[in-house]
Amino acid sequence: MRTNGRLRAARLDHGWLSQEKAAEEISTAGRLALGDPYFTVSVRTYRRWESDGPGWPRPDTAAALRAAFGLGPEHLGFTPPPGHPARLRHAEEASSMERRSFLAAGSVAALGMVNAADLRPRDIDPALVGYFYQQLGGHYTADMMLGPRDLIGTVTEQYRLISDLTRAARGTVREELIQVGVAYAALAGWLHQDAGLWDSTAYWHGIAQMDAQMLANTDLTAYILSNMARLRSDLGDGRAAVDLCRQGLSERHRLSHRIRVNLMHQQAHGHSLLGERTAVDQLLDEASAVVEVVDPSIPWGAVHHNAYFFEVQRATCYGRMGLHSEAQHIWDRINADMPPAARRDTGVYLARQAAAYAATGEPEHAVTLAAQSAEIAAQTRSARHRKELEALRQSMSRWRDDPIGDRLVKALKPLAAQNH
Structure with a gap:
């Protein structure tokens, strides 16, 4: 029996070993992307998709597939019907991929x-x-x-x-x-x-x-612990983030300065989730001093050695701890001079700056920044970024019936358009 190999490969690439798990994850992604708490993909439907020649999905289901896999249906083994925009787009992308593959092959062959x-x-x-x-x-x-x-x-x-x-x-x-x-x-x-x-x-x-x-590389092992701590912080588990970083720093005398910096600023984020400002400030102050002697020849465990990196970490931590006035002043300095190349990060920072303005009773400034942030979020498709804007929407619910509430809805409209 022939199967839809592309969808099956994408499922396994995501670590979803069963079709039941895939249906569950697509349903969850769809509910978040569509804002529909009742959206569901049944296991039976998913099994049909992995069979040979599945039909083209409905618009809401296509949006759920994109949210779950980061790929459109045309890249997951679904064949667009004649005249569908995705058919032409898929053909253009295939041609572009062939060109990129040719160029990549040339570069590699040179090596x-x-x-x-x-x-x-x-x-x-x-x-x-x-x-x-x-x-x-x-x-x-x-x-x-x-x-x-x-x-x-x-x-x-x-x-x-x-x-x-x-x-x-x-x-x-x-x-x-x-x-x-x-x-x-x-x-x-x-x-x-x-x-x-x-x-x-x-x-x-x-x-x-x-x-x-x-x-037997202590730096590599500690580097992975810092990345796992970042994941735990994103999931709101500050204690786990602190513990993971503490484990990595237990052999700090054997670590490169670069990895020590990674661990210390991730540990600061963990402490911020626990409301422990003193620990946050101590860790960020120490890390900002250590980064001055980081060996630039170490090619992994990147630290953004610029004037704003630790200010970004501090403002983010302060915002989590409810220190919105202090966070706002830091974000004002950072976002006034962000480089154009850091587009995705700029969007996230604007969302956090808007949240600080909303919390300090300045919703007009918040909406202006939210509009800029939402435009970037729609283009970069970062779920982390969207989560920041959703938190801003909720924090501004007290202005829902005010004209500023209508302005916020319009400001965040690019996110709704991206879902369809």
Whole structure:
């Protein structure tokens, strides 16, 4: 019996081992994306989708699939009907992908890469390690500009290539490929987290952790703990975030400065969820001093060494703790001079700044910032960003019947348009 292999592959890539789990996750994603608490995809419907030649889904179901997988139905084995805009779009994307594949193949060939499907032990050109790190830096930059969903496929496929090469490599090159693979798996985890795909976030953190354990590298192991702490903070579990970072810092004398900074600022976020301001300030002050001596040659565990990084962490922590006036003054400084390339982050910061204005009784400023933030959120499709704006909407409910409430609805309209 033939099956819809694309949808099945996407399901397994997200760590959903059963069709029942996939139906449940798509239903949850659909309810959030559509704002419809009754939206449901039955197991029977999902099973039909994984059979050969499923029909084109309804608009609401298509939106749920996009929210769950980060891909449109045309990329999940559904065939658009004649005349449907997705048919032309899919053809254009396929042509573009062929061009990108040709260019990528040319770049890799220049490094002397061999067929990754051949996993027999052999010599792998060490230049490949530098190539993958160079690509990783580009992915970090693209993430700030584009958001997560346009990068998930590329990063996960590159991890699989690195993993194949690792199994074929030997000696020092193998160890270096494992290290760069951990960095790619960690980035894949972050992208899924930013997209709101929690199960697959945990899956990729698990991959990174398993790979890191193949090497006796304290930095790598602690780096993964810092990423897991960030996930716990996003889920509101401050105690777990603090405990994970404390575990990573237990051998701080063996850690690079870069990883110590990662752990300390993530631990500060955990303490902010617990309302512990003194610990927040102490950790951020210490981390901001340590970052001055970070070794820039360490290519993973990136720290944004700029004038605003620790101010961003402090303002975010203060906002969580209800210190809105202090947070507002910090956000005013940060958002006045954010670089254009950090588009996704700028959108998130504007949402947090708007929340601070709303909390201090200045809803007009809040709505103005919300409109700018929502435009960016609609383009980058970051679930984390949307969550910030949803929290702002709820915090401004007291102005629901006021003209400012109508302005807020209009300001957030790009988010509703994105769902359809």
